[in-house]
Amino acid sequence: MTTKIRWGILSTAKIGVQKVIPAIQKGNFCRVEAIASRKISRANEVADALGIAKRYASYEELLSDPDIDAIYNPLPNHLHVYWTMKALEAGKHVLCEKPIGMNADEAKALVEAAKKYPGLKVMEAFMYRFHPQWEKTRELVQSGKIGQVSLVQSFFSYYNVDPENIRNKADIGGGALMDIGCYCVSFPRFIFDEEPVKVAGQMDFDPVMKTDRLSSGMLQFSAGKSATFTCSTQLMPFQQANIFGDHGHIQIEIPVNAPPNEPSQITLRTREKTESFVFDAVDQYTLQADAFAHAILRNEEVPTPLSDAVGNMTAIDGIVASAKNNQWIVL
Numbered sequence: 001m002t003t004k005i006r007w008g009i010l011s012t013a014k015i016g017v018q019k020v021i022p023a024i025q026k027g028n029f030c031r032v033e034a035i036a037s038r039k040i041s042r043a044n045e046v047a048d049a050l051g052i053a054k055r056y057a058s059y060e061e062l063l064s065d066p067d068i069d070a071i072y073n074p075l076p077n078h079l080h081v082y083w084t085m086k087a088l089e090a091g092k093h094v095l096c097e098k099p100i101g102m103n104a105d106e107a108k109a110l111v112e113a114a115k116k117y118p119g120l121k122v123m124e125a126f127m128y129r130f131h132p133q134w135e136k137t138r139e140l141v142q143s144g145k146i147g148q149v150s151l152v153q154s155f156f157s158y159y160n161v162d163p164e165n166i167r168n169k170a171d172i173g174g175g176a177l178m179d180i181g182c183y184c185v186s187f188p189r190f191i192f193d194e195e196p197v198k199v200a201g202q203m204d205f206d207p208v209m210k211t212d213r214l215s216s217g218m219l220q221f222s223a224g225k226s227a228t229f230t231c232s233t234q235l236m237p238f239q240q241a242n243i244f245g246d247h248g249h250i251q252i253e254i255p256v257n258a259p260p261n262e263p264s265q266i267t268l269r270t271r272e273k274t275e276s277f278v279f280d281a282v283d284q285y286t287l288q289a290d291a292f293a294h295a296i297l298r299n300e301e302v303p304t305p306l307s308d309a310v311g312n313m314t315a316i317d318g319i320v321a322s323a324k325n326n327q328w329i330v331l
Contacts, residue, residue: 005293008068008092009035010059010083012046015097016074020125021050023260023285024072029293036062059083063090070121070296072289073097076166077173081106084122085113093121095292099182100124100309102173104317107310114306123292123302124309126186128256130287132279133264134190137243137250140268141191147247152188152227154242156180156256157235167233168209175211176231177203177316183256184229185315187241188219195311196221198330201319206234217319220328247271258284 007024009016009032024030034054037043043055056062063071063086070093073083081101087094101107114122128134141149158180160167167174189195196219204214213234219227241255248270258264260283268275295302318329 003297004029004031005093005296006031006033006067006069007289008033008054008062008065008071009052010062010071010073010087011075012037012042013074016072017046017050020072020074020285020289021052023283024289025050026283026286027290027293029297030289034062034065034068059086063087063092068092070095070293072125076169077178078102078171081110084110088113088117088120088122091117091120093292093296095123095125095289097125098186099173099178099313099316100306101313104310104313107306107313111306111310119299121292121296121302122306123295123304124306124312125288126183126304127284127288128183128186128258129190129304130291131258131264131284132282133252133258133266133277134255136277136279137252137266138191140250141243141245145248145268146243146245146250146270149191149243149245150225151244152191152241153244154184154187154227154229154240154255155231156184156229156239157232158237159235160233163209168206168211170210174209175213175215176233177201177212177215177217177319179233180256181215181217181229181231181319182312182316184227184231185217185219185319186312187229187255188221188225188227189308189311189315191243192221192225194221196227196315196318196331198328199315199318199322200328201321201323203320203323215319215323217322219315258282260284260286 036056040057047055071087073096200218203212206213214232216230241252243250251267264279322329
């Protein structure tokens with residue numbers, strides 16, 4: 001019986017090379033077997049550096065390899081759905097980087113395509129959900145430690161004004177909302193375990209690159225629950241998430257990019273006391289890859305189904321429409 005999933009990597013994208021591939025290689029149920037690039041010299045360079053045996057000069061060649069079980073897709077946003085579908089057609093499971101696509105319609109098309117392959121797993125790669133700090137946060141919320149929870153607030157920023165960077169190319173899904181705002185939209189949906197009923201958004205665009213460089217959103221959920229966020233690609237790097245209840249508050253210091261080689265911390269403040277929870281250093285990308293591989297090996301549902309990806313993209317589409325039309329959008 002197979003005990004490790006054999007992975008193939010589509011492209012030599014920076015996030016894959018620097019973070020995800022090394023993390024997958026540390027997984028208990030994972031083995032990275034191959035990588036593909038449109039330039040074989042680049043594929044060879046990365047494969048040599050990371051100890052990957054097979055390297056291909058095209059994505060199609062990798063997908064045709066019968067010894068590959070699963071694909072990690074870190075391609076630019078506009079290629080997520082296309083190549084995920086191609087991987088499914090080739091009989092491969094797929095872990096696809098966030099956001100799953102360019103809009104909710106693409107996400108829904110992927111859901112329909114995946115139905116044709118009931119034996120294959122597809123999951124959007126929101127790695128933060130696998131970190132113990134978020135698992136503990138959700139546990140604290142669900143156990144009532146901060147009372148009736150009514151607000152999730154988050155902020156995420158970095159500084160990048162390179163016009164050649166894919167995050168600054170509007171036509172392929174660049175911009176703050178798609179790149180990092182998708183996390184801020186995902187947080188309250190994960191905590192409340194429901195979809196927003198209406199959203200509002202504001203977006204400021206770079207005059208040259210045409211990408212949103214500063215975006216804010218409000219999400220209204222049922223029974224008075226709401227979320228607010230701001231994200232930016234042209235501010236001092238910073239991130240934080242806060243969850244408020246009528247009895248307490250949880251602060252997550254580094255909600256997205258928790259360092260893999262340092263402890264992480266969340267702080268619980270209630271009317272009675274302040275308590276910190278410190279978590280040993282873990283690589284959330286490794287935890288994500290192992291969880292996905294484990295679902296394949298046991299033929300179980302993946303931790304984050306594609307329906308969740310559709311929900312996230314639906315909210316993002318609504319925020320974009322709200323900013324354009326200057327009104328609340330009912331979802």
